[in-house]
Amino acid sequence: VSEYEGGGTVPAILAAVKALIGAQGEEDVKIVENPPAPASAEFRVMAGDTWTLGSNGIVDTVPSLTLTVEEGGEVSEPQIVNLDTGESVGFRGKLGGGEQLTITEGGASVNREDVTAKVSLRGFPRLLRRGSTWKYSEALRMLIGVFDAARFDEHTFAVGIPYVRVRFDWTRLQPATFEVQIRSEALRGSNFTETYIEGFVNSMKAAGVSAIIRVMEQ
Numbered sequence: 001v002s003e004y005e006g007g008g009t010v011p012a013i014l015a016a017v018k019a020l021i022g023a024q025g026e027e028d029v030k031i032v033e034n035p036p037a038p039a040s041a042e043f044r045v046m047a048g049d050t051w052t053l054g055s056n057g058i059v060d061t062v063p064s065l066t067l068t069v070e071e072g073g074e075v076s077e078p079q080i081v082n083l084d085t086g087e088s089v090g091f092r093g094k095l096g097g098g099e100q101l102t103i104t105e106g107g108a109s110v111n112r113e114d115v116t117a118k119v120s121l122r123g124f125p126r127l128l129r130r131g132s133t134w135k136y137s138e139a140l141r142m143l144i145g146v147f148d149a150a151r152f153d154e155h156t157f158a159v160g161i162p163y164v165r166v167r168f169d170w171t172r173l174q175p176a177t178f179e180v181q182i183r184s185e186a187l188r189g190s191n192f193t194e195t196y197i198e199g200f201v202n203s204m205k206a207a208g209v210s211a212i213i214r215v216m217e218q
Helices: 010-021 139-143 184-190 194-202
Strands: 029-033 036-045 050-053 064-069 074-076 079-082 088-091 094-096 100-104 107-110 119-122 132-137 164-173 177-183 210-216
Touching: 010 029, 010 177, 010 184, 010 194, 036 050, 064 094, 088 100, 177 184, 177 194, 184 210, 194 210
Parallel strands: 177 210
Antiparallel strands: 029 177, 036 164, 050 132, 064 100, 064 164, 074 094, 079 088, 079 132, 088 119, 100 107
């Protein structure tokens, strides 16, 4: 009866798992809704390229950004813009082949050397829950030629522009997901396995919702 009481709601699942393992205290079993998880995305781009990316979570979030220039190339004043929000981050300087620029809300570094003073911000770019369009540009962009419209010795064509790898790292709150946290001592005392608990929870949860079982050492 206790397994179906509440129709698979969080309180019902919490009560059922506690009863199953014979929990002795409130800390033995907890449920975290929309648990955080690390996420990343990487794009190989050159000046003028655009792409689409969202947080893949239930809220907007601020990522950390890493720009790596491919070997043999050099870029000047790289900039990344969220075209939907107008937020942007740029670097006032040059990056050579193999150099790596990392930018977070707390500062910036090139190959671990602090360069925060060289970073320009217009609201740190956010990853929107609904997704948005991003653009990479650099100082050379104004000199990129277009066939039939460019002038000899005055423009640089795309074949001479280096590629840059742009990486986003962030923490997302997983949609339609909950995590059941069980103290390892309580689980051992119940004589049930983690796999059995997982099957038990999956039999109660709503369709389309993901359940994660995590055994906590402390």
